[in-house]
Amino acid sequence: MGPLTYFxxxxxxxxxxxxxxxxxxxxxIMEASGFSSSRKLIGVFYGxxxxxxxxxxxxxxxxxxxxxxxxxxGWIDYSVLFVHPTFVASAAIGGVIMGLGFIMGGFCPxxxxxxxxxxxxxxxxxxxxxxxxxxxxxxxxxWIEPLYNAGDMGHIKITEYFGISQGWFAFGFAVVAVxxxxxxxxxxxxxxxxxx
Amino acid sequence: MSFWKEDKSHVYWNPYxxxxxxxxxxxxxxxxxxxxxxxxxGTKSAVITTVETISPEYAQRSKYYSKYYDEGxxxxxxxxxxxxxxxxxxAFLSGALAGRAKFRIQHPPHITSNKRLVFASIGGLLFGFxxxxxxxxxxxxxxxxxxVLSLGGFxxxxxxxGTAYLAAYFFRKLWIN
Numbered sequence: 424m425g426p427l428t429y430f431x432x433x434x435x436x437x438x439x440x441x442x443x444x445x446x447x448x449x450x451x452i453m454e455a456s457g458f459s460s461s462r463k464l465i466g467v468f469y470g471x472x473x474x475x476x477x478x479x480x481x482x483x484x485x486x487x488x489x490x491x492x493x494x495x496x497g498w499i500d501y502s503v504l505f506v507h508p509t510f511v512a513s514a515a516i517g518g519v520i521m522g523l524g525f526i527m528g529g530f531c532p533x534x535x536x537x538x539x540x541x542x543x544x545x546x547x548x549x550x551x552x553x554x555x556x557x558x559x560x561x562x563x564x565x566w567i568e569p570l571y572n573a574g575d576m577g578h579i580k581i582t583e584y585f586g587i588s589q590g591w592f593a594f595g596f597a598v599v600a601v602x603x604x605x606x607x608x609x610x611x612x613x614x615x616x617x618x619x
Numbered sequence: 620m621s622f623w624k625e626d627k628s629h630v631y632w633n634p635y636x637x638x639x640x641x642x643x644x645x646x647x648x649x650x651x652x653x654x655x656x657x658x659x660x661g662t663k664s665a666v667i668t669t670v671e672t673i674s675p676e677y678a679q680r681s682k683y684y685s686k687y688y689d690e691g692x693x694x695x696x697x698x699x700x701x702x703x704x705x706x707x708x709x710a711f712l713s714g715a716l717a718g719r720a721k722f723r724i725q726h727p728p729h730i731t732s733n734k735r736l737v738f739a740s741i742g743g744l745l746f747g748f749x750x751x752x753x754x755x756x757x758x759x760x761x762x763x764x765x766x767v768l769s770l771g772g773f774x775x776x777x778x779x780x781g782t783a784y785l786a787a788y789f790f791r792k793l794w795i796n
Contacts, residue, residue, distance in 0.1 A: 426653030432653065439701045441651055446705020447712070448644050449656055454713035456637030460695075461725060461739075463631075466793050468787040472775045476780075477634035478641060479762065485642025486766035491651055498650070505654040507755060507764035509771030514760070517753025518778015520745050526783040528742015531735060531757040532750060533658035533706065535743070541714030542722040549743035550777050552661070556747020557666045562682040571752065573635045580768040604635075617795060619727070 425499035450537055459537035461545060462619040468526060473607040480600040487593050511574030527546025528552075561582035627716045645766050652698070655763020659750040661703030665696040729796045738793060753778070 427433045433441070456478050457463040466472025494501030525531055530538060530549045538546025564571070576584075582592045631637075648656055667687050671678040671694075678684040687694055694700075714720040726735035750756040753775045755764070761779060764772015 425650040427651050427729065429653045438652070438698060439696075442698045442701035443708075445644065445648050445651075445656065446702035446707075447707075447709035449641075449702070450706035450709030450711075451636055451713045452632075452640050452644060452709075454705075454710035454719075455632045455717070456634060456641075457631035459710060459714060459719065462727065462794070468783055469791065469795050471757050471795070474631070474634045474637075478638040480665055481635050481642035482645060483762060483765045485639055486645040486649075487768065489642065489646040490766060492784075493646065493650065499679025503653060504649055504767050506767050507655075507760055507769040507772045509769065509774070510754070511771075511774065513752050513754065514771040514774040515778050517749045517751075517760075519782045520749030520752060521756065521775075522779045522782025523786055524742040524745030524747075524749060525757075525779060526742075526786045527738045527793070528746060529739065529794075530742065531658070531779075532662065532746060533756070533758045536658060536706045537710035537714075540710035541720040544722060545723045545726065545739045547737050549739040549746075550662075552740040552743025553662055553747040554666055556744040556749075557659070557751055558670070558747075560702075560748045560751040561666070561670070561681065561683040563693065567752070568682070568775040574771065579770045581770045581773050584770050592768065611672040617727075 424507070425493070425530050426503065429503055431498070447486065449533070450540065453534060454537045454541065459541050459543060459546070460489055460619065461538070461543075464531075464534060465526070465529050468618065469617075470610045473534075473611060473615040476603060476607060480603055484593075484597055484600050487596060491593055504577040506580060509574075509576040510572060513571050513573065513577065516570070524556075551612040626718065630717065643764065649766065654698075655759065655766055656702065657699045657755065657759035657763065658703065658706065659747070659756045660697070660759060662698030662747070663751070664700050666692045666696050725795070727794055730793060734793075 424430060428438055457474050463472050464475050467475040490501065493499040528549050530546060532553055535546045535549040535553065539550050582589050643656060667684060670684055672687060678688045711720060724732045724735060726732060753760050757779060760772055761776035765776055
């Protein structure tokens, strides 16, 4: 039963080898989907290319439903999976700062690494700045620490917060995703082509 | 031979296929490790190591670095560091096979390379800062968080995409004309 490393079915030495291969698959999928191009990524915000939202929503949906089924079948212990902790203030403010970074820089960190790998110099500059941004954060950390730890809700799930079942949430998310795919297709037809 | 001469540099995967593969990879990652993927964790480890190497005393005194310093383990011996190396290798493989691997600055024709690089650096700064604040970026917080229904993952996801949509109007001259 999974997670394999959690139950000691894979030794920790293998963990780093696995990390390398998972990273390779991750990088390959992102690059092959066009995520090494800032102009393709940014198309989602101006309506000329919706690849980002399609890849992102499909991946999230497949993962949510797949993991729930793995749990139901007893192939994975769903209760021990790492749930990203919720700190309301920092999750929201961090998201807003990253959103501004996305629209100005044209990448997010994973996609900028793909751009670095294929020689896009704008990706190199973005990634170097990413290092500097993390360093700057470490410098101001003592002042913003209270805000960083504000609104601690622990490892809470969205379904627990709203009191709905995981199955119904997955169903609702699927409906939203299909609606988004449909609407973005309509918008794409109306927006004039951008060549890149 | 014609197969190799064809220009495939603008041919990408169908986004639904790419998304499906990425979803399967997330399931596999959770199945093996119990956690999702990430892209800023490896970068953070590199920053920590750099600071510790240049000024160990500073790292010891600093509120931010001391917690990593005290652990006594090498921050580069980390799952996400190996994963990040993998991302670079995998992306290079895909780009090289499609004929996309070459040095260039990509920008819309109506703006200069310099302008693109200036905004790429501002964007990187903000993203680096924001990712530490939100405890993860688009991969680690939004994608991997949402995969296991984390409330914070969804908040960060809405924060990133919502803000970028709201701000898109003000930065339209950077991307479209």
